[in-house]
Amino acid sequence: MDKTNDIVIDEWEIKLDQKLVEIKECQTSNSLESCTPCDKFFDCDLRKKYVLAVYSSMNKGAGGGFEF
Template sequence: MDNKDELVIDEWEIKLDQKLVELKECQVKESLESCTPCDKFFDCDLRNKYVLAVYASMNKGSGGGFEF
């Protein structure tokens, strides 16, 4: 693997880590251990951005969907 590939991987992992920190900060602020009991669970912009960051880190930003 060359350095360019490593930088791309790091970029997506860094973005994911940033969103995770934001999500955890919100959970602490709301006195929750997870997002599940939150009233905004389905309409939460922060949670949606985290989920998108997870997908982006899985496909390294190349787009497309995932089939589970």
């Protein structure tokens, strides 16, 4: 874990941040503001990896369901 200004950043948040950068770069290179209008929306491996990173960030890699 990395600690910056009393904010703990875990490995899942770091991975999520990396995927977010990749998604934003892809959107910018395709002149898009989001993934929604993209023709590859449902088949995009990058987007799938980003969604998995979001889930992993939320459950800290424990898998299973989420409790809100």
